[in-house]
Amino acid sequence: MLAAAFEVARREFAVRVALRVPPGGRLALLGPSGAGKTTTVEAIAGLVRLSRGEIRLGERQLSSARSPASDLPAGRRGVGLLRQNPGLFPHLTVAQNIGYARGSDAARVRGVAEQLGLGALLEARPRGLSGGEGQRVSLARALQVKVDVLCLDEPFNSLDAPLGRELLDLVRRELEDTGTTAILVTHRLEEAQAFAQRLAVLHRGEILQLGDPRDVVLRPASRRVAELVGYRGWLSSGPLTLALHPDRVHPVGAGERGEISARVVRVLPQGSRMEWELEAEGRWRGRFFCTSDQSATIGELMWFAAPAAPLFRTADEPSGAPP
Amino acid sequence: MTNTPASIKLGGTGVRASTGAALVGALIVWVALLGPLVTLLAHVTPASVWKALGQPGALQPLVTSVTASLVALAVILLLGTPLAYLMARGRLPLPRVWEAGVILPLLTPPLVIGLLLIFMVGPATPIGNALSHLNLTASDTFFALVVAEIYEAVPFYVLGAMAAFAAVDPALEQAGALLGDSPWRTWRRVTIPLAAPGLANALAVTWARAMGAFGAVLIIAYHPFGLPMQIWVTLQESGLASALPFALVLLVVALPVPIAAYIWSARARRRI
Numbered sequence: 356m357l358a359a360a361f362e363v364a365r366r367e368f369a370v371r372v373a374l375r376v377p378p379g380g381r382l383a384l385l386g387p388s389g390a391g392k393t394t395t396v397e398a399i400a401g402l403v404r405l406s407r408g409e410i411r412l413g414e415r416q417l418s419s420a421r422s423p424a425s426d427l428p429a430g431r432r433g434v435g436l437l438r439q440n441p442g443l444f445p446h447l448t449v450a451q452n453i454g455y456a457r458g459s460d461a462a463r464v465r466g467v468a469e470q471l472g473l474g475a476l477l478e479a480r481p482r483g484l485s486g487g488e489g490q491r492v493s494l495a496r497a498l499q500v501k502v503d504v505l506c507l508d509e510p511f512n513s514l515d516a517p518l519g520r521e522l523l524d525l526v527r528r529e530l531e532d533t534g535t536t537a538i539l540v541t542h543r544l545e546e547a548q549a550f551a552q553r554l555a556v557l558h559r560g561e562i563l564q565l566g567d568p569r570d571v572v573l574r575p576a577s578r579r580v581a582e583l584v585g586y587r588g589w590l591s592s593g594p595l596t597l598a599l600h601p602d603r604v605h606p607v608g609a610g611e612r613g614e615i616s617a618r619v620v621r622v623l624p625q626g627s628r629m630e631w632e633l634e635a636e637g638r639w640r641g642r643f644f645c646t647s648d649q650s651a652t653i654g655e656l657m658w659f660a661a662p663a664a665p666l667f668r669t670a671d672e673p674s675g676a677p678p
Numbered sequence: 679m680t681n682t683p684a685s686i687k688l689g690g691t692g693v694r695a696s697t698g699a700a701l702v703g704a705l706i707v708w709v710a711l712l713g714p715l716v717t718l719l720a721h722v723t724p725a726s727v728w729k730a731l732g733q734p735g736a737l738q739p740l741v742t743s744v745t746a747s748l749v750a751l752a753v754i755l756l757l758g759t760p761l762a763y764l765m766a767r768g769r770l771p772l773p774r775v776w777e778a779g780v781i782l783p784l785l786t787p788p789l790v791i792g793l794l795l796i797f798m799v800g801p802a803t804p805i806g807n808a809l810s811h812l813n814l815t816a817s818d819t820f821f822a823l824v825v826a827e828i829y830e831a832v833p834f835y836v837l838g839a840m841a842a843f844a845a846v847d848p849a850l851e852q853a854g855a856l857l858g859d860s861p862w863r864t865w866r867r868v869t870i871p872l873a874a875p876g877l878a879n880a881l882a883v884t885w886a887r888a889m890g891a892f893g894a895v896l897i898i899a900y901h902p903f904g905l906p907m908q909i910w911v912t913l914q915e916s917g918l919a920s921a922l923p924f925a926l927v928l929l930v931v932a933l934p935v936p937i938a939a940y941i942w943s944a945r946a947r948r949r950i
Contacts (some may be wrong), residue, residue, distance in 0.1 A: 402852055430858040442853035445950045446871045455867075456857040480949070500857055 361408030363394050369396045370560035379534040383547035386557035392540040398507035400436040433503035437510040441493035443481035450477040459499040467495045487514050504536045504540035556580050578667050588643020590635050596667045601644040604661045613658035615639050619651045718873045722922045732921035739908035747888040750827040761837030784833035788893020791829050795898050817898035830886040835880050842876025875943030882939030889932040
């Protein structure tokens with residue numbers, strides 16, 4: 356069990372994190388840029404000192420603010436870290452990079468390289484590699500080291516989406532096979548949902564909500580969490596704010612009466628579907644979005660249903676005006 | 679669209695003009711800097727070199743200079759490398775004070791360094807007294823020559839090495855640590871190989887400086903004669919023509935190392 360409850364001082368705000376990940380479990384840290392996600396995994400990997408608290412892995416104490424001199428150094432705590440920047444050693448070949456860690460042998464290096472489609476590049480230097488190849492080398496290098504916890508700090512974000520998904524899927528399978536605990540840092544909800552069994556939403560150094568990814572999306576604990584998991588519509592009625600997710604609002608059929616009446620303001624294509632921008636009229640006021648398979652006529656007044664949409668007390672939410 | 683070809687043409691002309699200007703500039707620099715060297719070659723004949731070096735004990739200053747410079751270089755390398763690394767990574771308290779300490783010998787005229795060294799490590803000083811217990815005297819000895827060379831040359835190495843270490847991405851050192859390396863092992867396997875081209879350049883400049891050290895040497899290490907001192911004394915006693923062969927020897931011995939280091943580091947940088 357990875358158990359972390361710590362604080363790391365930063366210039367703008369302190370990162371205060373309390374989380375537990377069971378052996379073989381996969382946790383995603385979701386949050387905007389600068390929320391403290393990277394600081395969290397760097398603290399777990401041993402690259403950042405704690406101001407308060409401690410990090411334990413099973414019976415072992417990895418870091419403690421009380422006795423920093425006895426912190427286990429990075430690389431000796433059974434925690435790996437895969438970053439967005441592949442961090443390949445430019446003076447070494449691909450094979451030497453993959454086999455950099457102690458104990459890795461040529462056969463294993465070749466095996467991992469073949470598995471990741473790097474067999475033909477073993478003698479190449481990192482400067483000649485594309486972004487995707489560099490990331491795969493970095494991944495191969497990380498997989499050479501036996502770790503109890505692998506932290507993934509948006510490792511494939513600079514790659515095109517299909518390749519990033521493919522590599523993340525490969526990592527997930529590898530982690531499942533080896534029973535390795537993992538923490539994924541991401542700001543993409545879909546990536547977090549596809550990878551992790553638990554989702555922690557982080558904002559300005561605080562975990563706002565931690566739970567099953569679907570639960571977090573369906574029942575965000577606050578308006579800020581709702582914003583971070585994709586809610587884009589905010590309708591107000593007196594002291595209440597209704598949060599609407601574009602995928603969870605749908606028009607009701609002719610003759611039926613929904614909960615929200617709204618007029619179509621704009622229709623934009625989004626992938627294979629259309630996204631309608633709508634202006635609510637009646638009891639609820641404000642703008643929201645709805646994705647649909649059909650187009651709509653600008654100015655058309657329609658009824659919409661939003662089953663189980665979360666409702667917040669406006670006064671409780673200090674996160675500013677609805678977008 | 680109609681502007682595009684004109685822009686390209688203008689851009690091309692601009693490139694040609696700047697290349698031409700660069701060539702002319704380079705030529706001026708080469709003539710100005712190599713002029714004295716060419717003059718030296720024009721005034722020295724193989725016979726005069728042979729005659730000067732054929733005299734008994736004529737090669738001793740060369741041996742003294744090379745030996746003292748090698749010792750000075752070893753000391754600078756040993757102490758200056760970790761210092762430069764710690765300074766480059768900002769791991770020393772009061773970094774500006776350290777920087778000032780390194781730069782100061784560079785800003786101080788070598789003659790003044792020599793004078794100050796007399797007052798600091800001369801035989802009548804507490805440090806001089808302590809050195810005497812180790813059978814060392816920092817005045818007119820080989821040890822004094824090494825000390826003077828170190829003072830004149832050390833800033834060139836530390837500043838050059840600092841720049842070389844600062845150019846190594848700390849994230850790569852972290853990657854080494856995350857893969858299980860101790861700090862020392864990461865330093866050996868990642869930091870040093872990546873900083874090596876810059877370190878080689880810094881070392882080459884330091885070697886040239888140590889070989890040519892004169893101002894401080896004149897004050898605290900007149901004896902034993904190193905090559906620069908031999909040139910100075912010959913110039914004083916026998917005139918310009920007699921000193922020139924020794925000047926040529928100093929250049930021939932001091933320059934190949936920096937040139938080789940420059941070529942090696944340029945190639946190494948291309949590989950990285």
